[in-house]
Amino acid sequence: MTNFNRRSLIKGGAALGALTASGLGEWAKAWAQAAPWKPEPGAALNVMRWRRFVVAEDEAFNKLVAAFTQATGVRVSMTSESFDDMQPKASVAANTGTGPDIFWGLYSTPHLFPQRCVDVSDVADYLGKKYGGWVSVAEAYGKLGNKWIAIPVAINGGYINYRISHIKAAGFNEVPQTTAGFLELCKALKARNTLAGFPLGRASGDGNAYAYWLLWSHNAAQVDENSKVIIRSAETEAALNYAKALYDTFIQGTVAWNDASNNRLFLSGELSLTANGISIYAAANASNDAKQKEIAADMDHAFWPIGPAGKPTEIQLCFPMFAMTYTKFPNASKAFMAFLLEAENFNPWLEAAAGYLTHTLNAFDNNPIWTKDPKNAVFRDAAKRSLVAGHRGKLDERAATAMADFIVIDMFANYCTGRETAAGAMQLAERQLQRIYR
């Protein structure tokens, strides 16, 4: 039981005083008065977000949530779920019409049930005008037609993570920026038994990033502009053969990897090159362990190499925030989203995320996080370089389904493991895609 005595009351009062006296508190109150979205009387929000990977990011986020509650009186209760569970939870909520008011989810989840998402066009227009406009990938993820169904809060950039000393020992000063050169690097790493590895398993983040990069860098795609399935092509076959050549240089077990596997192996020192967000570096940096510190000092990041397509073909993880139409408090929900992205709030949050989150509003290019550490620099451009899920086709529920169903990852895994021929792997993927895109 909590005992309120004079001392604890004084302490509590002092803390409250400190919070209201702080800049954030005052500013937040003023913001709430001026903001066009007035929360419904007695509004309370249930918000579900993906479970944090960077502790400081989560803490900064929770601070913003507390400030929002203070300024508007809207109680916000937060829950978090692992990456893999976000989409099923949101889907079930959409289907049953009950659950959290706001989801902060992954990729194109809102496009799985666009008609269940609150129209947030006013919030997106307000933020876009104020902060230098949205990057194009953000518009693609947030909008359906002319209507914004989600606020693309941030992008999580995934790039090549490598051990500096290992690629030097293999005869390279940097990660080659062509697919051909990249294969040579992986072969040289294999010869020295310092191995590369990319996930070909059930890894919705890292696995899809790798598989779609393979596909798009070779000028292949799952569908064309008219959403016609074109996966069975000479370009895809070239991508498959390239993937197989890479796979032969990999560390064992990549077909069984989930999103956490490469982090674990890289931090244990067994893996020399992989693709990941900045979380490996952040974890190694934050650790007190000498071995982890050494890995942090000996690692750096590089862009995904460019293939025959001749331009960056990255797919980066988008974190859209969307409110559900069943919510009783759409205005409070909109106010919450707008509040998070105001510069006074978003800048410190972005900084706390240590590169894990990349902004989608152009004005945040100047955030100090991108210049503070040169190893962060590549992540600044994640949102600008990223293509969207679906690529040439529309970003709609079909693109989201193809991704959630691991169709492209499985195609590569089927061929790399020798379970299917190139034709067989493409045919399997084609059949499933045709069903999704019918």
Next chain:
Amino acid sequence: MMASASIVTPSEPGLFERLKVNRNWLGFWFMVPAMIFLLFFLAWPLLLGMWMSMTDMRIGRGGSFVGFENYQFLLDDRDFLRATAFTLTYTAVASVFKFAIGLYLAILLNNNMPFKAFIRAIVLIPFIVPTVLSAVAFWWIFDTQFSIFTWLLQQWGFLGKDQFINWLGDPFLAQCSVIFANIWRGIPFIAITLLAGLQTVSPSLYEAATLDGATGWQRFRFVTYPLLTPIIAVVMTFSVLFTFTDFQLIWAMTRGGPVNATHLMATLSYQRGILGGRLGEGAAIATAMVPFLLAAIMISWFGLQRRKWQQGENND
């Protein structure tokens, strides 16, 4: 009661009035709450699932009736056919091992030994630990680089320092690994239930058999086994049903990977229906499990029915 009721009421009571007090109907009235419960929570979802399997329903919006289109697609779907084949293999292999080891353990535990209660409690541990926890433990045990099995083999010199076994990365090894984990988890249930059965066997039967000069094997074959058959039938029915519908273990260990090699029908249904958002197709996969489950129940039911004890008589 009937008579007194008809005397008190001047007019002839209605049909419902009579049914309300009729002794033959009383049993039915008592069953009504349970029936409503079953209808709402079992029959209704099952029918709903079957209906959904004939639509192209997606998450977030209703679908239209498409007949057997989902089933047609699945019949030609390599992943579904593989999942069905693996579900049958998984169930068959795991059940056989679980039964053999479980029975052996039960017979061992039936002996008198020190710390009997304690040892019996320990045997239950794999069953008590939440499936997800044990599955995560197995996920580590079968990790390619950090597997304890690989490490032991390396320590004993069977494998080189840089040689690894791709437990969950190789389709066949992954299938073996998940079956192993299922067997480990399922044994206690069978062992403890059969142990309970063994303890109901009267010692006098063994005495008589021993006096007649029966060997250990003969005592098992002609005394223990026949008396244990009803329990074996029930336990194995449950075990087969649980194994066939397994989900958690696979989901926590492999999510159906590598390359869909360890998908069971239940996990594939979830993958397609919930993650992929195609509720109709997911429901069709789930519905396709029903005939197999019915067959399993029928076999044990008819197997049991031949036994006289079920009709309230003693066995011969």
